[in-house]
Amino acid sequence: MALTVQQRGSIFLAVTACLLVIGVCAPFSGHDVQRVMQIAIGLCAVLYGLSVAPVERLVDRATALGLVLIIVLGLVSSLLAHQPLWAFTEVALFISCGAIAVAFALFRRRGGERLDRTLILVVTALCLIKSTQYLYAAGLAFSSGEPTLDTDLLLSSFSNKRFYGQFQTFTLPLLALPLLIPTVSRPFKGLVFTLLCVWWLIAISGGTRGTWLGMGIAGVILAVIGPWGRRWVGWQLAALGGGLMLYWLMFTVLADHLGIEVVSAASDRLTTSLSGRGPIWWQAWHMIVERPWLGFGPMHFADIANKIAAHPHQAILQWASEWGVPSALCVAVLAWRGGWATVGELRDGAVSSERVDLLRLCLFAALIGALVQAMVDGVIVMPNSQVWLALVVGWLMALHVGRTPASAALPLAWGAWKTLSVIAVGLLIVIAVRDVPHIAQAQQQYLDTHDNLLQPRFWAQGVIAR
Known part of the structure; x- marks a missing residue:
């Protein structure tokens, strides 16, 4: 059949x-x-x-x-x-x-639109699984009795922590969608916001500067586009603050209390070096x-x-x-045309609270973040x-x-x-x-x-x- x-x-x-x-x-x-x-x-x-x-x-x-x-x-x-x-x-x-x-x-x-909910459900499930893996690994590390804790070892399933950061650049913008939709219940928004805070904690701990740069540029562009873009930025900044608080509590307060030395801390990545890219x-x-x-x-x-x-x-x-240069120019022109066409639609729906318009906003943020990160990463x-x-x-x-x-x-x-x-x-x-x-x-x-x-x-x- x-x-x-x-x-x-x-x-x-x-x-x-x-x-x-x-x-x-x-x-x-x-x-x-x-x-x-x-x-x-x-x-x-x-x-x-x-x-x-x-x-x-x-x-x-x-x-x-x-x-x-x-x-x-x-x-x-x-x-x-x-x-x-x-x-x-x-x-x-x-x-x-x-x-x-x-x-x-x-x-x-x-x-149709029902698949938009499926997409966000898949993204949320993936982020939840990865967050659970990270917190479980952190719990084992803090309870192991070892004198040092390497934060890089808390990241799993990726050959390099920068590859993990690339995945987060795509998913951090999408994970904020339920927080923008007016019809989503407050308890569910609370759960999603908690997950977003943990997801930012992992992004901070991973120390992928390309992710930080990509999300920062995406935030600036979305803030200019319209009010919903600024709300997206607001939720991301709030979750970033929550992630920073969690990082401080885990890897400063708790680590000092247990006498554990933290290796590969996020502060070590706050440099302007090219990390061998030159x-x-x-x-x-x-x-x-x-x-x-x-x-x-x-x-x-x-x-x-x-x-x-x-x-x-x-x-x-x-x-x-x-x-070759001609091919690269052609790729750049196509990327610009596609991005500019999306910006036009975002401006047309700047005050719309329809789910499809909000999803377009989050997808565009993910695309901008990834393209910016591609300038310094693979x-x-x-x-x-x-x-x-x-x-x-x-x-x-x-x-x-x-x-x-x-x-x-x-x-x-x-x-x-x-x-x-x-x-x-x-x-x-x-x-x-x-x-x-x-x-x-x-x-x-x-x-x-x-x-x-x-x-x-x-x-x-x-x-x-x-």
């Missing part, structure tokens, strides 16, 4: 939610598990996309042409790259993220100067070995050095962050109303996109099947000869230079 479109959507939602929980909350999770999770979500998105067809276009003609240009430039750059297979893999990753965004956009447009930024700049038009090839920053990282921790430098590299970026973009696409009547979808263009998505996800699956059985051995060999340091890119050992 054939499944209905609604049933297919329910299966897509259930499987995607389970994969997100595994990738973010499982104790055994990390960069490689999250990459496999991302490929699996990409496969689910492609299968869902094959089973439905858009009634109207998801993007306008200019955006579609821009995306085509980016992909064509990426393919040409890959052909000329030192390691074409890895370059094509990066292009496939970009296309699969697009497929995930398209799937979420189609899913939300077909499911040399890799210069490496990316020299790559741009040497090959400005098509770059060295997607993923090929990782083909030039250095002792710091397999990506430059700066989205513009990374894209320009690998894909948001466009890490698998979990790529999935959440695709989710946020896809949901905003679904909520976009537009100032002109929507055009009918073009069957030929939709068919070409589906074919390209299938090929891209197929390549990612082939790479995963090839590498996953040997990942542990390959990583150990690399660690034995490279100062016990992994440099994540596609996999946790992301250096592709031979």
Whole structure:
């Protein structure tokens, strides 16, 4: 018996939610598990996309042409790259993220406003699980009798605390949505606010300055947009104050009372240092100067070995050095057009208390925070962050109303996109099947000869230079 479109959507939602929980909350999770999770979500998105067809276009003609240009430039750059297979893999990753965004956009447009509640429920559940894990680990640490407490060890399921911070940059803005909705009961708002305070406690403890910077810039922009943006800022500042109070009580008052020395304190991160980014930024700049038009090839920053990282921790430098300056400019123009269109809708609904308008506000804050953090961190590299970026973009696409009547979808263009998505996800699956059985051995060999340091890119050992 054939499944209905609604049933297919329910299966897509259930499987995607389970994969997100595994990738973010499982104790055994990390960069490689999250990459496999991302490929699996990409496969689910492609299968869902094959089973439905858009009634109207998801993007306008200019955006579609821009995306085509980016992909064509990426393919040409890959052909000329030192390691074409890895370059094509990066292009496939970009296309699969697009497929995930398209799937979420189609899913939300077909499911309607009820799915907005589902999204926030999933976000709240993930934050609740992670907060419980953190507080449990803190309780064990304080009761262990050890003379020192390393706050970094309280963070779980991520290979690096900055990757955890990237996840928080996406979820901190969304977690505030129930606090903005007038019809939500006060007791429930109290529970959500408590959770938001704990979530800020973890953000402070993790010490990811990119998260602090991203949330700060997002707050400034939302404060200018309208009264609901200022209310969002107010709730975030109140929760930040609560998080600071909890941090002081736990890691100053309680730690001093028990005679425990706190290691990796948040105050240690209050610096203006680049944390080693200077040399890799210069490496990316020299790559741009040497090959400005098509770059060295997607993923090929990782083909030039250095002792710091397999990506430059700066989205513009990374894209320009690998894909070329024209491609980077095209990406920047598309991001600006999409962001400005969203700002227009936010201004139109500046005084609206409708749930959909408030959700758009929170999604936009998450997007701004992530894009700002991408200027100093690997948001466009890490698998979990790529999935959440695709989710946020896809949901905003679904909520976009537009100032002109929507055009009918073009069957030929939709068919070409589906074919390209299938090929891209197929390549990612082939790479995963090839590498996953040997990942542990390959990583150990690399660690034995490279100062016990992994440099994540596609996999946790992301250096592709031979």
